[in-house]
Amino acid sequence: MEYAIVGNGVAGITAALEVRKRDPRAGITVISGETDYFFSRTALMYSFMDRLTLRDLEPYERGVFDAQRIRRVRGWVTDLDAQTRTLKLDGGRSIAWDRLLLATGSRPRRPQWQGLDQVRSGLVNFVSMQDLEACETVARPGAKAVVVGGGLIGIELVECLRWAGMEVTFLIREPWYWPVALNAAESAMVIDHMRRHGVIVLTGESVAAVETDGQGAVTAVSTDAGRRFECCALGVSIGVEPAVDWLRGVSTPPRLNRGIVVDAGLRTSLGAVFAAGDCAELELPGRSPLVEQIWYSAKRQGALAARSMLGEPIQYDPPVFFNSSKFFEIEYTTVGRFPRESGASGDGLREFYFRYPGKDASLRIAERGGAVEAFNLLGSRWDHNRFEEWIGQRRPLEDVIDRLHQAQFDVEFGRLDLTPARAAFKLWRAESLRHAGVPA
Template sequence: MHYAILGNGVCGMEAALLLREREADARITLVSDEHDHFFSRPALMYVFAGQTTLRDTEPYDRELYDRMRFERVRLRVASVDAPGHALLFEGAARLGYDKLLLAVGSCGRPAPWPGSPGPGLHYFVTLGDLEGLDREARKGQRAVVIGGGLIGVEVAEILHDRGLPVTFVVRENWYFPLALDGNEAKLVTEHMRHHGIDVRLGVNVEEILREPDGRPRAVGLVGGEEAPADLVVAAIGVVPNTAFLAGSALTLSKGGAIEVDDALKTSAPDIWAAGDCANVTWADGSRRPEQLWYTARDQGRLAARSMLGDDVSYRRGTWYNSAKFFDLEWTTAGWVPVLLNWDNTPIDPGPDVRSWFQRVPGRFVSQRIVVKGDRVIGFNFLGSRWDHEPLMEWIHERRSLSWVLEHLHEAQFDEEFMPRFRVLPTARLG
């Protein structure tokens, strides 16, 4: 049996390891045009910041590939011949397979404005993006980062740390409205401005203005204002890295994700898909990719089991994530709807859903707990470190708000450095 895996990120690597664990004699080939070895993509920002090396982001020693007898192909795939069970590479080479896993991840959403693409306009998703941005940042004078999500704030931080003045342009009226309510977004925005970032909220980009030689001069904003820049980063989201599948036998969603069933099988025989590129069913019944490191890992393992013939079905578990806004820790778990607009007007998420919220005076620290009735269903914490596992356990155990508040200090990671959690007089449930 020959298993081919297109993509050697966390999804593809976890699948390969499980396949080898279960089938000692199978042929397993990892295909990637990005890098010979699996590296931690979330750690790329630290490579760009000069805090670590790319080699240090590789979780496994390089000898693992030989021990596991993984074959590696460093070529770009041009198309998939599904009826012929083959990958077709640029340059006419081909690789046959018995079963194929597509774990090709995502790429930066292309900038839609006049003046793009072009020199000095970058993304920050792939290793190639990092290498190109690194070269430009060494000679850049001023940067504009466009986009109000996690990638945008990471890029703003590392460009600022490298000495470039940074303007951060956010289309929405508050930062990261998919995950933060008005109070939380204000806290994060204050924190970014405290670090020297020029944050512009509720501003739309009109075009990338360029010098006669083609280099960026500024980002033109709707209304006529200009944000000077010789380096522009578009951090406006990601799209499935599936352009090479256009016209293939695989069914793609309108957004380009690969349609899969509950066992992560595609519409083509002997082809599976998992990770950022796969369209899966969410708890609310909607279908879209899950663009998280944790879920890519889990889907890779489940796809491998499905390829081995196990009776499996992917079910999205309780949501959790963690990240940093500069040095501001963020931990989230469960369902955490946005209940408060940037202007403090309430948003109705449905019957009997409320938020308990407090912010520590004089500090960039807050806690928000979402309840349905008296049962806790979600957590959103800023400014300190928390262990997501007990938080998820309490959601599954249907704990009450009063019980959680009494025990919340047990989930603190950094209690030796941070004051023990306590309920403040200013805390409110609403």
């Protein structure tokens, strides 16, 4: 059986290794237009900041692919034909397959700004290896940069450009930084931290137009509030979207929506063609369409897609959501989904938030109907597996606060002291009971 995998990111490579583990005789080909070898996309920033070399970004020694008999092909796929089971690559090469996995990941969302069509240089994203190279060419110490977009990649790019000695303005369209994940207070802490790192942070302001010089180099952006920021580097990180455009014109396109539509077995409408990672859109019974776009989900889906391609009856059931990040020095762990109507009372929704005085550390835990649902933790280390367990066990908030130390993962001697958080919780609980009219 011949397995072809388009994309050598974490989903594609995890799938390739998983196929090999389970079928020693399979023929496996991984195709990538981006790089010869799999690299850790999430670590691009550490290469930019000279803490790692490009080679260090590769999670597996290069010899692994030969040892595992995984063929690597460099090139962009131009056509997919599910009838003849072939792929065509730029340069005219073609690859035959019995099972095909599409793992093409995400690409940066494109903005709709005036003057964008004039831009030839100075505008950068921070998603691919090519973006990294572009960022390294635009970064100039002392010069001005603007980064647009208030998400995880945005803050990474801000950190990189700050490191490179640029004067960085971070333009966030939303009223605060990353509102889909952080509340106003958490965001204020992160923004304050960024400011201490010398970043100029502006919220509630979006870009309207880009200005360029005669050669098409970015010179400034202006916002909808009428302000103008000069810059020679413009970082754009307003989110990512599944990289599926290339599939629209192929001989047999799979069904596409936001991403490549797949069922619980990660199978596309084309039968022998599967999709995994950022580019896949899950249509699961009884759930709204789901595009998972983080490292962990890509790894998970890659492994499952491999098993599904090998004929195992896979029913992907996305586990409790978790993610992690680092905002300059503030480490971040989140587990579960916060109810959108945060702060609303009624239907048993309660949310405890505590910020450590004088520290860039906070915790926020949400409970609904007597069971914890979500955790947001900033500035200290936690084992998300415990939180997942507690969410699964539907433990009440009180109980979780009592056992919170079991999930701590700080370095030895450096555990965050939970005493102030627990004391604050007692007060908060007494207060909320009093409001609810329950005698203390």
